[in-house]
Amino acid sequence: MKIGSVILVAAITVTLLMAQTMNSASAEPPAKVKLNPSGEQKENLEQEQHNVELNHSEPRAIPVERAYNELGYDDGWELSGHAWTCAGSGYAVRFTPLTYPVDLQTARINFWPNWPNIYHERFAIYVYAGDSRDRQPGTCLGGPVYHTATNWYWNDVDISGLGITIERGDFYILYLQLSGYPDCEALSFDRGQPYYGRSWNYSGGSWSLSQQAYNYMIRCVVKTQENDIGVFRNGQWILSARYRFNFGNPTDIPVTGDWNGDGESTIGVYRNGQWILRDSNSAGAADYRFNFGNPTDIPVTGDWNDDGESTIGVYRNGQWILRDSNSAGAADYRFNYGNPTDKPVTGDWNGDGESTIGVYRKIYGQWILRNSNSAGSADYRFNFGNPTDKPVTGDWNDDGECTIGVYRNGQWILRNSNSAGSADYRFNFGNPTDKPVTGDWDGA
Ligand SMILES: [Ca+2]
Ligand SMILES: [Ca+2]
Ligand SMILES: [Ca+2]
Ligand SMILES: [Ca+2]
Structure with missing residues (x-):
């Protein structure tokens, strides 16, 4: 698979693991998210699992400055993609606006090309508040917004119709798979060191912080x-x-x-x-x-x-x-x-x-x-x-x-x-x- 070779080129201090079983902490299923009946399955079907020696004591906290009013934490370089085995699982990124209030305009999702298959499938976007004490996504603020990608890499999903204004604190954007592997898209992740604590997994009705050394490539365009x-x-x-x-x-x-x-x-x-x-x-x-x-x-x-x-x-x-x-x-x-x-x-x-x-x-x-x-x-x-x-x-x-x-x-x-x-x-x-x-x- 092409993905593996790209990783080696990246040559960061990476330890490859073959697979990872996620032991998600139990939590109430977030409102409005459709759960797959087989949601008990918690296997994370990434083609390669990467485990970097994270320096947790020195998280990067400064957002990358992007195009005007675009919040994002990935470095813009796709390394590979993730997909879940089953529908009803997804990936989320935590966003911290630079000023308040902001109106949420566009969710930008980056899909790894031509894998797991060459077709585009429908997915859903949800927005969550950062009001949970354990920093995991809290109250569901809006969604679903359904969308089918038209190209690989960055896809823009208009979420302005949700009418969400963030007055304070963080918010999360969840990309939710509506179909199972391999009939689904794969979310790209980057080559950079993580903004630790910003990339989240949603599976089996539970949230868990990604333990990987990369950032999920989800961005948000806001109006300030x-x-x-x-x-x-x-x-x-x-x-x-x-x-x-x-x-x-x-x-x-x-x-x-x-x-x-x-x-x-x-x-x-x-x-x-x-x-x-x-x-x-x-x-x-x-x-x-x-x-x-x-x-x-x-x-x-x-x-x-x-x-x-x-x-x-x-x-x-x-x-x-x-x-x-x-x-x-x-x-x-x-x-x-x-x-x-x-x-x-x-x-x-x-x-x-x-x-x-x-x-x-x-x-x-x-x-x-x-x-x-x-x-x-x-x-x-x-x-x-x-x-x-x-x-x-x-x-x-x-x-x-x-x-x-x-x-x-x-x-x-x-x-x-x-x-x-x-x-x-x-x-x-x-x-x-x-x-x-x-x-x-x-x-x-
Ligand atoms: Ca004049
Ligand atoms: Ca002028
Ligand atoms: Ca005026
Ligand atoms: Ca005047």
Whole structure:
């Protein structure tokens, strides 16, 4: 069998065992899972059983960063596949979201090709909560979602219809065989050292932790509410779960905007009156470098003229000095709005395409926003946040209107309306000393 030779190539410290009898701990059958009448059979029909000298005291705990919002722990390299002898058994992976809450979108299952046979068979996906004290899958949150693969290796199963949102803790995705060997698919496992405790077996109505040295290749694509946020940490940018790179100096003031109007917000820094901007969310050279403002000014950015491009400006003791181009030159707007001690904020509060101005009056936690880039009275005035919070703005729910939020020691507290009221989102991202940044990093 081809599988054996692949294993030898992998040349990890592997001890091969011929077979393993699983002595599963007894447990209540999980809700909604169909059990096979012959479920008493607990033989694990893997073509090769692998036993690695696990270092249990040093589990890897950092998830591999994958495509945007894809949780997974395998290393992406299929080594071989597993299948159970009987229907009603399966494999599960434990997932730990990077932020909360997350909506479960897609289960990704990797099938080893052309074994045990060359056909595809129907299987089922279930989702379990991580609410069990012994860390095994707990409450069944949803399923079955039936699916038949259309190709080998990764197959996407849409589980968004289950409507599952994970607010805290872990969750599990179970791939359940609906047919017995050899008329079934084989779940791939990887070549990497395991994220120990994440790969689980389900057989005979019982859960047991995989004792093998590999990870089951099940992933989950999630939707988070942190798509448009990030932090600047001493010259490093950490934007949602997707980007992490260095740009700028630790003492720079981070700025963000869609400098080239391609729909994607990118990064930049303000350094003593100099603007250093880049059109990509990555390390590299500046695309723009020019002077505008004084060293003590507070930089602001926005699409002041609704042409799709974010440009620059400064807030100087209550005076706004804005420009419609990312270059040195004269101000296009100059007016007073706010007090010297206010913190300036910008955004398209009314969704008309034009970014306008506002201030956060820290002492009261008060927002004072205006829909025009001119002096005048406030269009919105309300309280949201504490004196020590850092104000943030963004279109959290993608409805075209920019709204408010605060960053409080690593916690984001966001609201979808420009009014007082409770938070719509509350999650942790970043450290207390980080500088929060917002933007539409992927243009989506
Ligand atoms: Ca852009
Ligand atoms: Ca513009
Ligand atoms: Ca507007
Ligand atoms: Ca909005």
